[in-house]
Every structure is written in C-alpha cells, then in structure tokens.
Amino acid sequence: MSFRNAVKLSHHCVKMVVKPDDTVVDATCGNGHDTLFLARLVPRGRVLAFDISPLAIANTAARLKEHGVSDRVELFQEDFRNLRAYVTSPVAAIMFNLGYLPGASRETATKAQHSKQAVETAVNLIRPGGVVTVVCYSGHQGGAEETREILAVTGGLNQKEFEVVKVDFLNQVNHPPLLVAVYRLEGDRA
Numbered sequence: 001m002s003f004r005n006a007v008k009l010s011h012h013c014v015k016m017v018v019k020p021d022d023t024v025v026d027a028t029c030g031n032g033h034d035t036l037f038l039a040r041l042v043p044r045g046r047v048l049a050f051d052i053s054p055l056a057i058a059n060t061a062a063r064l065k066e067h068g069v070s071d072r073v074e075l076f077q078e079d080f081r082n083l084r085a086y087v088t089s090p091v092a093a094i095m096f097n098l099g100y101l102p103g104a105s106r107e108t109a110t111k112a113q114h115s116k117q118a119v120e121t122a123v124n125l126i127r128p129g130g131v132v133t134v135v136c137y138s139g140h141q142g143g144a145e146e147t148r149e150i151l152a153v154t155g156g157l158n159q160k161e162f163e164v165v166k167v168d169f170l171n172q173v174n175h176p177p178l179l180v181a182v183y184r185l186e187g188d189r190a
C-alpha cells in the first residue's frame with residue numbers, strides 16, 4: 001500500500017472501523033468523493049453528508065446518483081458545527097476534508113474557529129472503536145491557523161478515551177495536506 005496522500009490515508013483509517021450496516025458522516029461533502037466512498041462502505045447502512053454550499057450539495061447529489069447509491073445518503077445543506085442536531089446516536093466514522101470547494105470560489109473555505117467547534121462536537125459523536133478523520137490544508141489563506149486549531153483540540157483529548165494520530169507528508173512540496181485521525185477507544189482498551 002502506498003500512502004499517496006492524506007485523503008487516501010483517511011479512507012484507509014475509516015475502512016478499518018466501518019461495517020456494512022453502520023451510520024457514518026461526511027461533515028464536508030464538497031464534490032462528493034468522500035460521500036461516495038462512505039456510501040460504498042455501508043450498503044446496508046446510511047451516510048449523513050453535510051456542506052454549507054448549495055453547489056457542494058448539488059455536486060454530491062449528482063455524483064451519488066451517477067453511481068447508484070443515493071438511497072443510502074441523506075444530504076444536508078447545513079453548517080458542520082450543527083452536526084449534533086442531526087446525528088442522534090453514536091456513529092462509526094466522521095470525515096472532514098477542510099479548506100475550500102475545488103472548482104468554486106475560495107471565499108467559502110472552512111474557518112479555523114468553526115472547524116475547531118465541529119471537530120470538538122464530532123469526537124463526542126463517534127462510538128467506541130470509531131474514528132474521526134480530519135484532512136487539513138495549511139497552504140490556503142487561513143489554512144495554517146485552521147490546522148493549528150485542529151491540532152490543539154485533538155492533541156488535548158484524553159488519552160484514556162482517544163488515540164490521536166497525525167500524519168504529515170514531510171518530503172512533499174507546496175504545503176501538502178496532513179491527516180489527523182482520532183480513534184475513540186473501546187472499553188477494554190481504555
């Protein structure tokens with residue numbers, strides 16, 4: 001296996017914990033790539049996918065329809081800070097791919113404080129044995145601050161409840177994204 005990039009590695013982290021009947025969340029559905037990945041993982045489960053951008057919701061809906069998996073996905077044009085209003089029971093995985101929507105205005109990029117609040121909420125919504133993945137991009141305006149906030153909140157989690165891994169691609173140029181994966185420990189491992 002090649003690590004390739006932070007997004008591919010986040011998929012690997014999620015694949016390790018998700019079962020076919022689980023409920024999972026794409027907190028930043030963007031163009032629908034992670035949403036499609038999740039929908040394929042849960043043929044008997046469901047995906048809750050969020051984005052504040054109407055364009056992102058439309059792009060994701062089209063991608064899901066094209067691949068015939070729309071029936072297991074609920075799309076919400078909603079701020080990811082409001083996950084708790086929609087996620088009513090613990091889920092297996094929550095994915096974040098921060099930054100801006102590729103192909104759209106960079107004005108709608110995620111913001112440091114908002115992302116921090118959303119990740120703080122997310123880690124409390126995953127079941128024991130579940131994972132939150134956060135792909136951070138430090139190269140865009142506000143991205144370095146956002147990455148610092150994510151590292152601060154995840155680095156401060158109780159090690160008796162969570163394992164937190166940060167993967168940084170050291171030899172790649174142009175501010176490569178990094179991955180933070182937060183695993184909620186199961187009772188016997190805590």
